[in-house]
Amino acid sequence: MTAPPVPLLATARAPARRTGLILAACCVSQFMTVLDASVVNVALPVIADELRFSRAGLQWVNSAYTLAVCGFLLLGGRLADLYGQRRMFLCGIGLFTAASAVGGFAGDPALLVMARAFQGLGAAVMTPATLAVLGTTFTGPAERARAYGAWGATSGAAGAAGVLLGGVIAQWFSWRWSLWINVPIGLALFAAVRCGVPATPGRDRVRLDLAGAATVTLGLMALVYGIAESPARGWGDPRTIGSLAAAAVLLAAFLTLQARPGRQPLVPLGIFRNRTVSAANLVAFFSIAALFSTFYFLTLMLQQVLGYSPLETGLSYLPLSLGIAAGGFGIAPHLPRLGPRPVLLTGLTAASCGLLWLSAAGPDATFAADLLGPTLLLGVGMGAVINATTNAATHGLPVHQAGLASGLLNTTRQLGSALGLVVLATLSGARISDGLAAGRNAVDASSAGYGLALSTAALFTAAALPAALAVPVRRGSRPSRGGAPKLSA
Structure with a gap:
């Protein structure tokens, strides 16, 4: 028998003067975790030379982080529900900060990869706690839309800012500062959360589903590992096949365990009967597959095709970062009235057009004529989409499932980014190889390959449109006093 949900207003209502601090803490936390997924990319060649990474081993500087984040997100979200949001928020910050300090001092590849894995574990605990805290602090539709808008804009912009x-x-500076920069931020964030975020009681009568936690964590890690290894080893390699087969068995076992009657499941499968939650997670999968793959291929295009320096490459991302922030914040006041469906449809269409426009940039492209417009359009569209999916994916759920919904949404995003990058890298690499074999120079061949990747990313955003249509619309233009506006098909 499960424990009744803890009343929302009795446990998570923060004084009005604290809400600004809570929002800032959640946004800074999300910025830090997303930033770390991309900030080391530019420094990878320097890291490889200094620590003597092998060519195959270097990918694990990023893959170890992604693997841990994706594998533990669902567990991290459930831990926030069971043992208290602030408690798990603080645990995640502490682990992430300590791992960042250790990684900055790494003198060999093994220690750096291990530190990145523990960073990912800290992020997997911290990230769902931030959304759960926002959901239980900002209870009105309008204020929740603004809070999620800030969180979503921060999340999307952090990838570009990285x-x-x-x-x-x-x-x-030294590449080590890409990790050490988290230490002072983490210490300040720990103090802010400790003082500003109200404690929420755990659910002592609900036990953690250890079997479910083990199967889903190992299954997701095996899935991401198989996907990450496939570009280098090929889909027919025994290691790739074995990883994907293990993932299928473990995830099937997880679903079987969750469906058994009389259990206290890690993920109650009834959550997927909420059409808004299911559709929003599909939109998140395809849209983040497009956005985070764009970070990778746009960086390569800027440096290898247009000849930008690392600093010039970073500065070129400013319009995208600002666009994401503008889209997320700009749509927030209107989201309770419009509902998520029109926002998703408009944002996905804008992002798809921006990606198609960007894919046309060639070796003679200039920033003002060929990059500024499409990156702004992509950013504004994606900012609106991130805000709307965050709202929709947590709509209508009780407070004791806030962490679960957050973990589920972020797991979906991580899977989308991992699978999207593999698909686009495969297509891009084949196009580049064909171009070189046909006698084209490296710049022209690379331009064609990266252009194909970006145009295919536009198809990912288009693939999210049917899922966006499945999100119910709002009934009426004004939210009810008791909570979120009702939805209808």
Whole structure:
């Protein structure tokens, strides 16, 4: 028998003067975790030379982080529900900060990869806690839309800002500062959360589903590992096949465990009967597959085709970062009235057009004529989409499932980014190889390959449109006093 949900207003209502601090803490936390997924990219060649990474081993500087984040997000979200949001928020910050300090001092590849894995574990605990805290602090539709808008804009902009910061660090400082920069931020964030975020009680009568936690964590890690290894080893390699087969078995076992009656499941499968939650997660999968793959291929295009320096590459991401922030913040006041469906449809269409426009940039492209417009359009569209999906994916759920919904949404995004990058890298690499085999020079062949990747990313955003149509619309223009506006098909 499960424990009744803890009343929302009795546990998570923060004084009005604290809400600004809570929002800032959640946004800074999300910025820090997303930033770390991209900030080291620009410095990878320097890291490889200094620590003597092998060519195959270098990818694990990023893959170890992604693997841990994706594998533990669902567990991290459930821990926030069971043991208290602030408690798990603080645990995540502490682990992430300590791992960042250790990674900055790494003198060999193994220690750096291990530190990145523990960073990912800290992020997996911290990220769902931030959304859960926002959901239980900002209870009105309008204020929740603004809070999620800030969180979503921060999340999207952090990926682009990571390239900018990585370029600055790579050009003027040691690569180690891409990790050490988290230490003072983490310490300040720990103090802010400890003082500003109200404690929420755990659910002592609900036990953690250890079997479910083990199967889903190992299954997701095996899935991401198989996807990450496939570009180098090929889909027919025994290691790739074995990883994907293990993932299928473990995830099937997880679903079987969750469906058994009389259990206290890690993920109650009834959550997927909420059409808004299911559709929003599909939109998140395809849209983030497009956005985070764009960070990778746009960086390569700027440096290898247009000849930009790391710093110039980072500065070129400013319109994209500002566009994401503008889209997320700009749509927030209107989201409770419009509902998520029209916002998703408009944002996905704008992002798709921006990606198609960007894919046409060639070796003679200029920033003002060929990059500024499409990156702004992409950013504004994606900012609106991130805000709307965050709202929709947590709509209508009780407070004791806030962490679960957050973990589910972020797991979906991580899977989208991992799978999207593999698909686009495969297509791009084949186009580049064909171009070189046909006698084209490296710049022209690379331009064609990266252009194909960006145009295919536009198809990812278009693929999210049917899921956006499945999101119910708002009934009426004004939210009810008791909570979120009702939805209808």
